[in-house]
Amino acid sequence: MGTIAYCQPLVPPEWIAAHGVRPHWLRLDVPAGGERTGVSRFPTDRGACPAAAAIIDAVERGLSAAAIVLTTTCDQARFAAAALSQRATLPVFLMHVPRTWETEAARSYYRDELRRFGRFLARISHVEPDEESLCRTMLRYDAARQELRCRRGAFSATAFADAVASLRGDCPEAACAAGDASDERDATSQCVNLALLGGPLLFSDRPLLQLIEKAGGRIVLDGSEGGERTLPAAIDAQRLRDDPLGELVRVYFDSIPDIFRRPNDALYEWLRRELPVRKVRGLIVRRHVWCDLWHAELPRLRQETSLPLLHLDMADGDRGLAVAVGRLEAFMEMLR
Amino acid sequence: MRDPAQRITIGQWDRRYKSLKAAGLCESAYGGSLGRHLDQGNRRLAKLHMDNSPAALRLWNFLCSEEDRLHQARAEGKHLIGAMKDLGTIPVMAFSLDDAVAFYADGAWWLPCLMENGTGMLELADRYGIDESFCPVRAMLGAFVAARDMPPGARATHFPLPDLVTCSVGATCDDLSAIAQRLAGLGFDIFWWEMPHRRLPEPDEPAVALPGGFRAPQCQVDFVRGELERVRQAFERLAGQTLDDARLRSGIGRANKVRKVLDELRETCYTAARCPMPALEMLVAEMLAIHFCSDQAEATSVLQGLLDEARARVRSGDGVLDPAAARVFWVNPVADLRVMNLLEDAGGRVCGTEYLFCHALDQIPDDLPPMESLARMALADPMVGSPVDRGTRIAADLRRFGAEAVVISRIPGASHCGWEGRLLKRLLERTCNVPVIEIEVPPITDALEPTLRTRLEALVETVKENRRHLR
Numbered sequence: 001m002g003t004i005a006y007c008q009p010l011v012p013p014e015w016i017a018a019h020g021v022r023p024h025w026l027r028l029d030v031p032a033g034g035e036r037t038g039v040s041r042f043p044t045d046r047g048a049c050p051a052a053a054a055i056i057d058a059v060e061r062g063l064s065a066a067a068i069v070l071t072t073t074c075d076q077a078r079f080a081a082a083a084l085s086q087r088a089t090l091p092v093f094l095m096h097v098p099r100t101w102e103t104e105a106a107r108s109y110y111r112d113e114l115r116r117f118g119r120f121l122a123r124i125s126h127v128e129p130d131e132e133s134l135c136r137t138m139l140r141y142d143a144a145r146q147e148l149r150c151r152r153g154a155f156s157a158t159a160f161a162d163a164v165a166s167l168r169g170d171c172p173e174a175a176c177a178a179g180d181a182s183d184e185r186d187a188t189s190q191c192v193n194l195a196l197l198g199g200p201l202l203f204s205d206r207p208l209l210q211l212i213e214k215a216g217g218r219i220v221l222d223g224s225e226g227g228e229r230t231l232p233a234a235i236d237a238q239r240l241r242d243d244p245l246g247e248l249v250r251v252y253f254d255s256i257p258d259i260f261r262r263p264n265d266a267l268y269e270w271l272r273r274e275l276p277v278r279k280v281r282g283l284i285v286r287r288h289v290w291c292d293l294w295h296a297e298l299p300r301l302r303q304e305t306s307l308p309l310l311h312l313d314m315a316d317g318d319r320g321l322a323v324a325v326g327r328l329e330a331f332m333e334m335l336r
Numbered sequence: 337m338r339d340p341a342q343r344i345t346i347g348q349w350d351r352r353y354k355s356l357k358a359a360g361l362c363e364s365a366y367g368g369s370l371g372r373h374l375d376q377g378n379r380r381l382a383k384l385h386m387d388n389s390p391a392a393l394r395l396w397n398f399l400c401s402e403e404d405r406l407h408q409a410r411a412e413g414k415h416l417i418g419a420m421k422d423l424g425t426i427p428v429m430a431f432s433l434d435d436a437v438a439f440y441a442d443g444a445w446w447l448p449c450l451m452e453n454g455t456g457m458l459e460l461a462d463r464y465g466i467d468e469s470f471c472p473v474r475a476m477l478g479a480f481v482a483a484r485d486m487p488p489g490a491r492a493t494h495f496p497l498p499d500l501v502t503c504s505v506g507a508t509c510d511d512l513s514a515i516a517q518r519l520a521g522l523g524f525d526i527f528w529w530e531m532p533h534r535r536l537p538e539p540d541e542p543a544v545a546l547p548g549g550f551r552a553p554q555c556q557v558d559f560v561r562g563e564l565e566r567v568r569q570a571f572e573r574l575a576g577q578t579l580d581d582a583r584l585r586s587g588i589g590r591a592n593k594v595r596k597v598l599d600e601l602r603e604t605c606y607t608a609a610r611c612p613m614p615a616l617e618m619l620v621a622e623m624l625a626i627h628f629c630s631d632q633a634e635a636t637s638v639l640q641g642l643l644d645e646a647r648a649r650v651r652s653g654d655g656v657l658d659p660a661a662a663r664v665f666w667v668n669p670v671a672d673l674r675v676m677n678l679l680e681d682a683g684g685r686v687c688g689t690e691y692l693f694c695h696a697l698d699q700i701p702d703d704l705p706p707m708e709s710l711a712r713m714a715l716a717d718p719m720v721g722s723p724v725d726r727g728t729r730i731a732a733d734l735r736r737f738g739a740e741a742v743v744i745s746r747i748p749g750a751s752h753c754g755w756e757g758r759l760l761k762r763l764l765e766r767t768c769n770v771p772v773i774e775i776e777v778p779p780i781t782d783a784l785e786p787t788l789r790t791r792l793e794a795l796v797e798t799v800k801e802n803r804r805h806l807r
Contacts, residue, residue, distance in 0.1 A: 046776075047746070072533045075510040079755035082723045086759055091414065096533040099505040105562050106530055112555065116538070138469030261504045262513065262528045263520050292470060292751055298512035299465035300521040 002066035002124045006168075007055060007200065009230030010071050010097045012252050012268055013168050015114060018137040020127030025064060025168035025226075028054035029203035049290045050315050051200050052076035056083055059090050067091040068123050069117065073099075073260045074199075074293060093120050099262045101253070106254040110253040111245060134244045142235040143173030144249075152228070157209035157219040161201060164227055191218035192335045193279050197273075197301070198286040198294055198312075200225040206287065207321055208312075208328075212284065215332040224286060229270065230256050259293045267297075268304050275305060282335045283309040284328075308335060341649050341656045343385035343614055343680070346370050352388060356376060361390060362577040364634065366401035371399040371459050380454040383782075385677045387617045387656060391641035395499065398629055398638050399620055402439070403494055405630045409437040410496045415575050418498030419627065420476075420516055421508050422531065424696025425714040427627040429568060432587025433575045439495060439630050441480065442512060445473040446492065448779035449672050457494070458484065471511040471750040472671045472779045480519055486608070500574050501526050502567060507533035510751035527570050529563040532556055534721035546716035547698035549732070550725055561711035568707070584706035590632055592699050597639040599697065604646045606687045606737040610655030612646040615676040615686035622689060626697045656680075662799035663687035665739035667730060667760060671747055671779045675788065679743070680783075682792035684799075688737035690730050696720050723756045727763035734768055739801045742772040743792070771798045 003022040006013075013023035028051055057171065059068060068090055070081040081094040095113050098106040122128045129137070148163055155163060166175040194217045201209075201224045212219060223229040233255035239247045257266040274280075283305060287294045295313075302309050310331040314320030344352065350371040370393065374381050378400060379432075384393055410416055417438040419426035430438035447455045449472075457478030463466070464481065466474040483492035485644050503516045503526050520526045542554040557795035568579050601621060605613045613621075621642055628635035649655060655678055664679060665688040679686065695716040701709040718726040734742065742764050746753040761772045773795050781788055 047749065047751070047752075049754075052755070072507055075751040076755065078507065078533060079723065079752065079759070082759055083755055085722070086724065094533060094535065096507065096535070098530050098532070100528045100530045102528075103530075103566070109530070109532065109559055151730040188348070243776065247346075256390070260513075262503075262517060263526075264517055290469070290751065290754070292510040295469065296466060296518045297521070300518070 001049065003064065004121065004124075005063055005065040006060075006070070007226075008071045008073055008077065009168075009225060009256060010073060010110075010252055010258075011069050011095065011117075012114070012232070012248055013170075013172075014134075014137045014141040015118065015248060016121060016332055017098055017141075017219060018129040018134045018172060019118060019121035020064075020125035020129075021066070021121050022170040023168065024170070025165050026055070026063070027165055027203045028058065028067070041300065047290055049074075049288050051202070051288045051291075052080040055080045059084055060087070063090065065090065065215050067093055068118070069093040069095060071095045071097045073097050073249045073258065074291070076290070089336055093117060097253070099260055101261055101266075107249060107253060114245065114248065131136075131244050131266060135240055138235055138240060138244065138248065141167070141172050144175050144250060145231055146234060147182040148175045149228070149231075153220075157213060157222070158206050160219070160222060161206075161209065161224075161227065164222070166233065167231070168226075190216070192332060193218055193220045194284055195219070195221035195223055195278070196227065196282045196284050196286060197223040197229075197263070199291050200223070201227070201286065201290050208225050208286065209239045211213035211325060212332075215329050216336060217282075217284075219284075221274055221280055223271075230258065232256060259297060265300055266296070268300075271301075271305055275307070280307065282331065283307050285309060285311045289313050289315045300317075315323055338460065338648065338652065338654070339388060341612065341654045342388050343656055343677070344388045345385060346374055346381050349386060349388070349393070355394065356390060356393075364394065364397070366397050367394065368397060370396055370400075373397075376400075377454060379454060380450045380451045380673060380780075383674050384616060385614070385680075387614050389642075389645045391645040392613075392617050395617055395620055395638050398631075398634065400622075401523075402629050405482065406437065406495050407491055409630070415500070416496060416498040417571070417574070418495070419503040420501065420503040420526075421502040421512050422502075422714060422766055423717065424504050424565070424626050425504075425574065425710055426567065428587055428591045428700070428713075429564070429571060429579065429584065431590065431628065431632045432583045433571060433577055433579060435577075436571070436575055437630050438627055439498075439641040440627050441472050441498070441501070444476040444494060444629075445470065445471070445671065446481045446673070446779075447479070448472050449674075452698045452780060455493070460485075464518065464522065466515055467751050470515065471509070471747050472511055474515055477515050477519060480524060481522070484524075485614045488690065500570060502529060502570075503527070504529050504531045504714075506531040509719065511749065527567070529567055530559075531563070531682045531717070531720050532559060534623075534715055534725070535688060544712065546699060546712045548694055548716045548729060550716050550721060550729070552712075552715050557708065557711045557715055560715050561707050564707055564710055577726075581706050584710070585702070588700045588702060588706055588709060592702065594625055594628060594632065594636050594639065595697055595699055597636060597643055598622065599699075601639060601643045601646060602689075602697070604643065606649060608646075608650045608655070610650075610653065611657040611661060611685040612649035612655050613642060614656050615666070615680060616673055617642065618686060618689070619673070619691070622691055622693075622697065623669075624692055658683065659684050660800075661685040662796040663738055663740045664795070664799075665689070665730065665734045665742045666691075667742060667744040668692060668747060668753070670745050670777045672777050672781045673731065675745065675777050675781055678785065678789055679792050682789055683796040684741075684792060686734050687739045690718065690726070690733065692719055693731060694733075719752065723759040724763065726756075727760045727767070730760065731767050732766060734764070734770070741769065741770050741795050742768070743795065744772065744774045746774060746776040748776055748778045761796055771795060771802070
């Protein structure tokens with residue numbers, strides 16, 4: 001069975017799996033010592049996003065996959081796809097995800113892109129799923145997501161990040177077993193409830209998450225790019241029966257609130273809904289340097305949520321973390 | 337008897353203007369001495385060397401009077417359409433209406449340069465969270481906010497608030513998309529339309545050739561046509577007028593006329609043995625193709641004037657630069673106009689450009705239904721496709737104009753420049769076998785000038801060394 005690597009949430013893993021290919025959620029990372037390879041060695045002071053560089057670096061280091069799929073949801077990822085295509089190390093499928101969403105045409109475009117992606121997958125696996133197997137696969141992933149949502153409070157930040165990553169892989173059932181799911185947290189503890197927002201978390205961000213908890217914070221809402229914000233909506237059984245692909249479009253394209261959408265009001269609706277429910281007292285925005293999409297929204301995030309906001313713009317490596325420690329501790333002191 | 341072609345300062349221009357007037361120079365309503373633009377705050381003009389022809393005088397006056405034209409249009413009750421990002425499509429549609437004027441709000445990105453950061457727009461952008469890590473297009477946010485916050489009846493500092501603002505998003509740069517979203521968050525009403533990433537057709541997939549030579553699947557053209565149809569309806573609602581195919585066909589015809597004159601101007605200037613028109617004037621001239629500087633008919637005349645001048649100079653063997661100047665292809669527009677002078681001071685000349693809007697220079701097909709033509713043109717935008725597409729087109733134009741080197745000028749903070757510049761450099765070095773350098777050009781380069789000059793001089797020397805080897 002071939003493997004398809006991906007790292008952006010508008011790519012449905014169940015669509016990959018239904019085509020007989022293993023979805024592999026690529027957890028981006030900074031290489032040991034911060035030294036990148038090949039074309040990804042492009043310095044961030046020239047405008048290259050560290051997350052995009054990490055995608056390229058992962059492939060240049062010999063990612064074991066039949067192909068990688070990227071989306072146009074950010075400009076830097078689009079150019080990362082171009083860089084990888086030029087290198088021809090691995091087949092690259094670039095999927096256009098419309099930024100507009102208010103028209104039926106935009107939905108249809110996403111649906112057509114899924115079909116095109118399906119043809120790409122079928123060329124690798126020689127499998128074209130029938131409706132029944134697609135439904136079965138979708139329900140399997142949906143059930144795993146629902147289970148994780150139910151057990152959300154039992155996870156530390158790093159364990160939850162691991163679990164959500166696991167949901168996007170080829171064995172979503174393993175999600176709840178990932179990390180420290182047994183590490184039951186006391187919901188009535190004195191921790192300060194926080195929401196984490198921003199772009200993709202790198203694997204090397206784990207110390208940051210641990211630092212937050214060590215400083216007395218508790219991430220009750222993971223709104224980073226790979227976190228719960230970008231998990232698809234729950235599947236509607238009737239709609240699934242009527243039109244499985246249409247339901248896939250609905251739970252992904254229609255439901256995931258993301259920063260790149262134009263307009264991106266759904267993100268704020270999601271925050272208005274979730275922040276009070278989780279009793280969030282502060283926001284931490286972890287932004288990759290050069291990410292304009294999150295950067296431009298910081299004032300509006302402050303204004304619309306009326307919550308204290310800590311903006312951590314970090315390039316790769318440990319230096320960013322070292323700077324973040326002091327700011328993080330000061331932020332937590334202020335909230336306590 | 338013609339005056340010899342040369343590049344002169346604004347002070348020299350003002351003296352020359354007096355003598356031209358005394359000799360009976362006829363001007364348009366927006367004419368006058370260039371010095372008055374300096375007095376109005378366009379301080380960068382004092383650092384530029386400009387062509388000394390009356391045609392160039394008219395070009396600069398046309399460029400520097402655009403805000404006056406927009407305010408005049410507002411006063412006359414015309415519909416103002418502020419376009420963002422698509423660089424060449426929306427204005428063709430808008431100028432097909434009887435009483436609409438379109439301009440690019442993105443054009444504000446030159447304000448920090450022209451006014452040497454004295455405009456206050458960047459400070460306003462800072463105040464709203466759009467700091468210097470963004471592309472200089474952030475000045476646009478300042479201009480919008482300043483226009484909104486003007487007391488009733490007062491004239492906005494830069495462009496007046498448009499009646500309708502369009503923004504193409506999708507396979508476009510994140511800077512502008514993020515800033516436009518920030519504007520929306522501040523309450524500005526924006527009409528978003530989608531521009532998909534142009535991809536190669538799959539085997540057996542119906543595909544079409546786009547203006548300029550790219551290819552795209554027909555389904556993508558259909559999608560863009562649908563998006564432009566939404567824009568058309570929005571224009572009709574705004575203007576209270578039907579924007580039917582006949583009107584659009586006429587509008588396309590007028591746009592093609594501008595493009596044809598510009599194409600002849602580029603061909604004349606970039607292939608001439610001796611450079612007949614400086615790079616700076618050519619840059620401004622190319623910019624006219626995007627939105628006609630808010631007056632389509634006048635833009636055509638201004639370009640025709642430049643073409644006549646360039647042809648006359650070529651016929652007489654006159655030119656503004658040393659005939660041995662290194663022939664350089666320039667990629668991306670510069671945030672600081674002064675850098676175009678700098679290349680020429682270093683011994684180079686521009687022979688070919690790709691300022692991110694080559695789709696606005698190509699003829700729009702006139703043998704297709706107009707919306708189909710416009711969709712094909714919009715999808716031919718070099719920014720919405722792969723850098724390989726763009727590089728291939730640059731390579732073809734480089735050969736067409738006989739360029740011997742390439743300068744890729746990065747726009748500071750622009751989300752697309754970091755990776756794309758590197759990819760283009762690699763591709764062009766491999767396929768064209770010419771030296772390629774990448775430079776970054778901020779809105780004011782004064783502090784960097786020695787470094788930039790050295791790099792450009794080194795490029796010129798490399799070209800001349802290559803010539804010696806070829807002999």
